[in-house]
Amino acid sequence: MTHIPGIVITGASGRMGQMLVQTVADSDKARLVGAVERSGHAWVGRDVGEAMGGQPLGVTVTDDPLEAFARAQAVIDFTAPAATLEFAALAAQARCVHVIGTTGMTPEQIAALEPASRHAVIVRAGNMSLGVNLLVQLTKKVAAALDEDFDIEVIEAHHHHKVDAPSGTALMLGEAAAEGRGVDLKDVSDRARDGITGARRRGAIGFHAIRGGDIVGEHDVLFAAPGERIVLRHIATDRAVFARGALKAALWGQGKAPGQYDMVDVLGL
Ligand SMILES: NC(=O)C1=CN([C@@H]2O[C@H](COP(=O)(O)OP(=O)(O)OC[C@H]3O[C@@H](n4cnc5c(N)ncnc54)[C@H](OP(=O)(O)O)[C@@H]3O)[C@@H](O)[C@H]2O)C=CC1
Numbered sequence: 001m002t003h004i005p006g007i008v009i010t011g012a013s014g015r016m017g018q019m020l021v022q023t024v025a026d027s028d029k030a031r032l033v034g035a036v037e038r039s040g041h042a043w044v045g046r047d048v049g050e051a052m053g054g055q056p057l058g059v060t061v062t063d064d065p066l067e068a069f070a071r072a073q074a075v076i077d078f079t080a081p082a083a084t085l086e087f088a089a090l091a092a093q094a095r096c097v098h099v100i101g102t103t104g105m106t107p108e109q110i111a112a113l114e115p116a117s118r119h120a121v122i123v124r125a126g127n128m129s130l131g132v133n134l135l136v137q138l139t140k141k142v143a144a145a146l147d148e149d150f151d152i153e154v155i156e157a158h159h160h161h162k163v164d165a166p167s168g169t170a171l172m173l174g175e176a177a178a179e180g181r182g183v184d185l186k187d188v189s190d191r192a193r194d195g196i197t198g199a200r201r202r203g204a205i206g207f208h209a210i211r212g213g214d215i216v217g218e219h220d221v222l223f224a225a226p227g228e229r230i231v232l233r234h235i236a237t238d239r240a241v242f243a244r245g246a247l248k249a250a251l252w253g254q255g256k257a258p259g260q261y262d263m264v265d266v267l268g269l
């Protein structure tokens, strides 16, 4: 009997899914024990390594998540909000650690994770990289040190396939800035400037989303005052940084009490 945790990847054919399959397969701290795709997907029934265009990995893609989760200790899930809610219930049933990288969830969808988190560990973050989670801490500190003479704007850029805006990371950074400033983000968030908007509202936190080409993920937090500007910046050039963080979270969650956690908990920041 091995104590190396078995991990299932959902959305295995996706950009992150494939990166996660490779990261887990290459790790000596975890075993790849399942790969899930939806019913009717061309990869179902095929070896996931071969489907990815490489060597066989000995794991057949399945459209039966519960059967796969029942053989695993963790599920790493970078899919879409509706799918993630279904996987949360199944991961809780199988008592698997559920690592959620999916972004674009509404507040209602996030609240709907609560029942699952009573039975299993959920680690959820809009960005699993060490760099961004450090940037979140820095943003909170800088915002706490500055007053509203400094206008805060969060600017993000991603590839043209991305379906949600602002990015999960941008929202994490906006939340951190609001927390540092001692305000509620929903009272100060400014997401849609177009036309005759009037002058900038003092204390607002603005969001801007660029979509183009194959940009992996870039985030700036701008603090702009008369006469000076501070820019905090993170640039991801390789999706491996997200996959490594997710694997770290899946391992960290083993043996933890059921509940909801984030990457700040995992990284001890
Ligand atoms: N937290 C983080 O660090 C990061 C988060 N992300 C987030 O991860 C998510 C995925 O990104 P990315 O890999 O680029 O997206 P992709 O579109 O490339 O992949 C999504 C995968 O999820 C599958 N999927 C979607 N809906 C369902 C469903 N209802 N049931 C089963 N499978 C489903 C898709 O299958 P199909 O093709 O059949 O639809 C696909 O395989 C996004 O929300 C993104 O923002 C991305 C990078 C880092």
Ligand SMILES: O=C(O)C1=N[C@H](C(=O)O)C[C@H](O)C1
Pocket: 103, 126, 127, 158, 162, 166, 167, 168, 169, 170, 216, 217, 218
């Ligand atoms: O969709 C992506 O690609 C990414 N999504 C995450 C987000 O919404 O912030 C993380 C990363 O920036 C890549």
